[in-house]
Amino acid sequence: MKPFAIAGMQLDLSATHENVTQMGHRLEVLMSVYPWVQMVVFSELAPFGPLIQHARPLPNETEAAFQEMAKRYGIWLLPGSMFERVGELVYNTASMIDPRGDVVGRYRKLFPFKPYEAGVEAGTEFLVFPGSGQVKQRIEENDPRLGEESIAEVFRAAGGKIRESWCGPCFGQGPDALQPGHLPPLAENTCGGGQKVEPDPLVHGLIELFLLHERHSQVVG
Secondary structure, three states: OOOOOEEEEOOOOOOOOOOHHHHHHHHHHHHHHOOOOOEEEEOOOOOOOOOHHHOEOOOOHHHHHHHHHHHHHOOEEEEOEEEEEEOOEEEEEEEEEOOOOOEEEEEEOOOOOOOOOOOOEOOOOOEEEOOOHHHHHHHOOEEHHHOOEEHHHHHHHOOOOEOOOOOOOOOOOOOOOOOOOOOOHHHHHOOOOOOOOOOOHHHHOOOEEEOOOOOOOOOOO
16 A cells, blocks of 8 residues: 555634635645645635635635645645535535646535534535545445445445546546546556556555545644
């Protein structure tokens, strides 16, 4: 199994004005001191705080700024969540941004924390990345521990969405994430010139699951 370096950022954030500028400064310091970090995770509602009046549609200029940060440092970036406005509805939504600066998925919080998130709608889908093609195949097999249902069937029944993936560290860089003319960058950087390396699923685990921002991060990078 290859190591994958994740930094959790817990900042002193404002509830009355934007925190995106501070997040960018702290990310710059982090990557200067720890350039080997591969993923950075900020806390829930970090960009604008917990006030619902900051809700805005996605995509937007703030998400684009985070995309540029991810691309600049070549990292996976989870920049906290933002209140997303869809017509009259508001969701607590987290964006998953890859090292190319592409948004590969958005997660709408499934269980808004009431009464503090009054007026916030619940999302309907998990965002799940299988660890590899071998793992994806294994989770589709019947499992006697689940009454002969597969793990994948259980996730789908609960509203889960299973994304394609390549080797273990290459979250979401499979066929459903690539754009025309793009190559999966970690296939060269991590997997030896495009050679696909399949980890042992018993060692690697059944899935790598991002249930984003159900609670504030307690890990400080």
